[in-house]
Amino acid sequence: MNDATVAEGDLIVRREGSVGVIRLNRPKAINAMTLEMSEGIDAALDRFEADPDVAVVLLEGAGERGLCAGGDIRGLWESSKAKGDLGKVFWRQEYIMNARIAKYPKPYVAFMDGLVMGGGVGLSAHGRHRVVTEKTKLAMPEVGLGFFPDVGGTYLLSRSPGEIGTYFGLTGTTMNGPDAIYAKFADAVVPSAKLPALREALTKVAQGTSSAEIDRLIAGFATGETSGPVAAMQARVDGWFARGRMEDIVAALKADGSELAQSTLKALGEKSPRGMVVTLKLLRLARATETLEECLVREYRAALEVFASDDFREGVRAAVIDKDRNPKWSPPDIADVTPEMLVPYFAEIGADELKFPDSK
Numbered sequence: 490m491n492d493a494t495v496a497e498g499d500l501i502v503r504r505e506g507s508v509g510v511i512r513l514n515r516p517k518a519i520n521a522m523t524l525e526m527s528e529g530i531d532a533a534l535d536r537f538e539a540d541p542d543v544a545v546v547l548l549e550g551a552g553e554r555g556l557c558a559g560g561d562i563r564g565l566w567e568s569s570k571a572k573g574d575l576g577k578v579f580w581r582q583e584y585i586m587n588a589r590i591a592k593y594p595k596p597y598v599a600f601m602d603g604l605v606m607g608g609g610v611g612l613s614a615h616g617r618h619r620v621v622t623e624k625t626k627l628a629m630p631e632v633g634l635g636f637f638p639d640v641g642g643t644y645l646l647s648r649s650p651g652e653i654g655t656y657f658g659l660t661g662t663t664m665n666g667p668d669a670i671y672a673k674f675a676d677a678v679v680p681s682a683k684l685p686a687l688r689e690a691l692t693k694v695a696q697g698t699s700s701a702e703i704d705r706l707i708a709g710f711a712t713g714e715t716s717g718p719v720a721a722m723q724a725r726v727d728g729w730f731a732r733g734r735m736e737d738i739v740a741a742l743k744a745d746g747s748e749l750a751q752s753t754l755k756a757l758g759e760k761s762p763r764g765m766v767v768t769l770k771l772l773r774l775a776r777a778t779e780t781l782e783e784c785l786v787r788e789y790r791a792a793l794e795v796f797a798s799d800d801f802r803e804g805v806r807a808a809v810i811d812k813d814r815n816p817k818w819s820p821p822d823i824a825d826v827t828p829e830m831l832v833p834y835f836a837e838i839g840a841d842e843l844k845f846p847d848s849k
Contacts (some may be wrong), residue, residue, distance in 0.1 A: 490661050493768045494755060498739045499513070499514050499515050499516065499523060499525065499526050499529075499777060500512070500513065500514055500525075500526050500529040500530065500533075500535070501551070502532075502533040502636075502670075502804075503516050503541065504537075504540065504542065504543060505692050506692030506693055506694075507542065507543060507544040507545065507549050507691075507692060507693065507694050507695070507696065508543070508544070508545055508546070508688075508691050508692045509536070509537030509540065509543040509545070509546045509547070509548070509832055510546075510547050510549070510556060511530055511533050511534075511546065511548050512533075512548075512549050512551055513526065513548075513549070513550045513551060513556065513557055516550075516552025516553075516554065517552075518558065518561075519550075519552070519554045519555045519557065519558035519563070519603075519604050520550040520551060520552070520555065520556060520557045520558065520574070520609070520610070521557065521558045521559055521560065521561050521723070522557060522559070522560050522561060522583075522608045522609070522731065523561045524561075524564075524575070524579045524582060526576060527579070527583050528580050529587060530612070530686065530764055531582070531589070531697065531822070534546070534586075534589060534590075534593065537594065537595065538593070538594060539565060539685060541696065543595065543836065544595065544596070544694045544696045544697070544698050545595060545596040545597075545598060545691055545694050545698065545703060545750065546593065546595055546596070546597045546598065546693060547598045547600065547601075547604075547634040547688065548597070548598070548599040548600065548612060548613060548616065548839050549600040549688075550600070550602070550603070550609075550849055551806065552604050553603065553608075553627070554604055554623075555602065555603030555604025555605060555609070556599070556600065556601050556603060556604070556609050556612075556613060557604075557606070557608060557609025557612060557613075558604055558607075558609060559606045559607030559608045559609055560579065560583070560607060560608040562634070562805055562809050563805075563810070564667060564807055565579065565796070565805070566802060566805040566806070566809065566810065568582075569630045569646060569796050569797070569801060569802050569805075570802060574670065576795075576796030577754065577791060577793060577796070578796050578809060580639070580789060580792050581789065581843060582795075583608060583640060584610075584611075584639075584640065584641070584785040584788065584789055584843055585612060585785075585843070585845055585846070586612075587611045587612075587615050587641045587785060588615075588641070588782050588785055588845055589782055590611075590612065590616055591615040591616075591781050593617070596617055596618060596694075596698065596699075596700050596703045597616040597617050597618065598616065598617075598618050598620065598621065598691065598703065599613035599614075599616045599617040599618070599619050599620065599708065600614065600622075600684055601613050601620060601621045601622070601625055601627065601666075601669070602620075602624055602625060602681050603619075603620045603622075603624050603625065603626065603673060604626050604683060605625060605626070605627040605628075605702040605759055605763075606626075606627070606629070606630065607628075607629060607630070607631060607638075607642075608640055608649050610627065610629060610640060610642060610645070610674065611639075611686055612640075613638025614641075614645055614674045614675070615645075615743075615781070616665070617676075617700050618674045618676060618700070618703055618704065618705060618707060619669075619674065619675040619677075620675070620676070620677055620678075620679050620684075620687070620747075621665075621666035621667075621669050621670065621675040621677070621678050622666055622678065622679060622680060622681040623665075623666060623678070623680060623681060624665075624666075625662045625666040625669060625675075626664075626665065626679050627647070627655075627664040627665075627666075627668075627669045627675075628653045628662065628663040628664065629642045629657060629658060630661030631661070631761060631763055631764070631768075632658070632659060632660075632661055632701065632760040632765055632768050633661050633764075633800040633804060634764075634801065634804035634808060635763070635764050635795065635798060635799075635800030635802075635803060635805075635816070635818070636761075636764060636792075636795050636801055636804065637658075637753055637764055637767050637768040637788070637791060637805035638658045639792055640719045640788075640789075641781050641784060641785055641788070641790075642658065642813070643658070643768075643771045643772055643774075643775040643784050643787070643788060644775050644778070644781045644785075645673065645748075646672075646772055646775070646825050647772050647773075647775035647776040647778075647784075648672075648673055648776075649671075649672040649673050650671065650672070650673075650723065651723055651726065651731075652727045652729070652730035652731050653671070653672050653719060653722075653723065653726055653770075653774055654672060654724050654727075654772065655726075655730040655731075655769070656719075656722075656726045656730050656753070657672060658755060658768055658772055659730070659735075659738075659757060659760070659768055659769065660756040660760075661690075661756070661760070661829065662715070662756065664719065665717050665718070666678045666714070666717070666718030667709060667714040667715065667716055668716075668717035668718060668719045668720075668730070668800065669717075669788075670714065670715050670716065670717075671715065671716040671717060671719060671720050676704070676707070677707050677710075677711040678711055678712045678713075678714045678846050679707065679710045679711050679712070679733060680710075680712065684685070684708045686710065687706075687707065687710045689710075690710075691703075691706070692758070693832045694706070696704040696795065722749065723766035725745075725747075725749065725750075728741065728828075729740075729741045729742050729745070729750065729775055733773060734769075735762075735765050735766050735769055735823045735826075736824065738757075738769075739754065739757065739823065741752040742757070746758070748825060757838050761800050761804055761816070761818045762818055762820060762821065762822055762823040762825070762826050763798075763800055763818070763819070763820065763826050763830065764795075764804075765802060765823065766823065766826045766831065767791060767795075767831065770789060770831065770834075770835070771776070771788065771791060773829075775787075776786060780804075782845055785836070785841065785843060786843045787841075788792055788835065789838075789843040790834065790835065790837070790842075791835065791844075793832040793841065794833045794834045799819050799820055800819055803816045803817055803818065803819070804816050804818075823842070831836075
């Protein structure tokens, strides 16, 4: 049933029936993605696009804990400290691949079971068929690392209903499966116990099967849920976050004595002030931007500036390296983030600009 399998390292690539399987295979690291894995996924997409026996591509994660916990943050932190260029190389590769997944010519199915964070969102939420489960915990918590929701996250979040995307992007709050559907990050909730049966059904899909037919197949296993707890918060979230300045969002939350407002305020208080201001501006620009590629170009400019910043190194240190959860942000308050500080994040970068290869 299987043809030749790529050596079972951090990535498993093989054909099973009519499915081209891409399995992230670092279960101990919740399948956190390295540069080599990203390059391997690109090569797999090449292979499956050219293979007439592959009708559909399936992305999945090894182990019980999740699809992907994001990029290999520790490696990026070490390169940033050493003033290396891993950020430039890694994010260029990753963002070009994110755009490719969004336009992939064959049906692309992502099993978003368990933890799906950061770079894992980029691998899955741009796909055409995005399957979540009762175990899904999806988040874009990058502002807590002195960063912002990248991998096309600004594009996705800016297209969530109302200000729900602004809320998720700034607070880093976790979505469950139905939340992810409501926020337009996913398409169907399938119980995790039914994933093996759905997977088996996909291996029998005929060549040339349309995306609409794949949708119908998935719907046969789905619960039909379309909104989670966050939907009930919509009006309140819109009231707080429909503003162009972080100071005004914080003021609106402070003026509201509710438990939800106070817990939201607490979440924002733990994030990088500079990261929040950059994120809010990126989200507002993304809302007025038509294409994912344009958002990725903007994110790449900002990412290179973040990579060179003390806030990124400090955020990763506090969350991942020392795990003291006590970052010392620079500047420490939103009010101290000046317009001049923001300029480099949005400036053109000449020869380093992100460019996308011509579509095949």
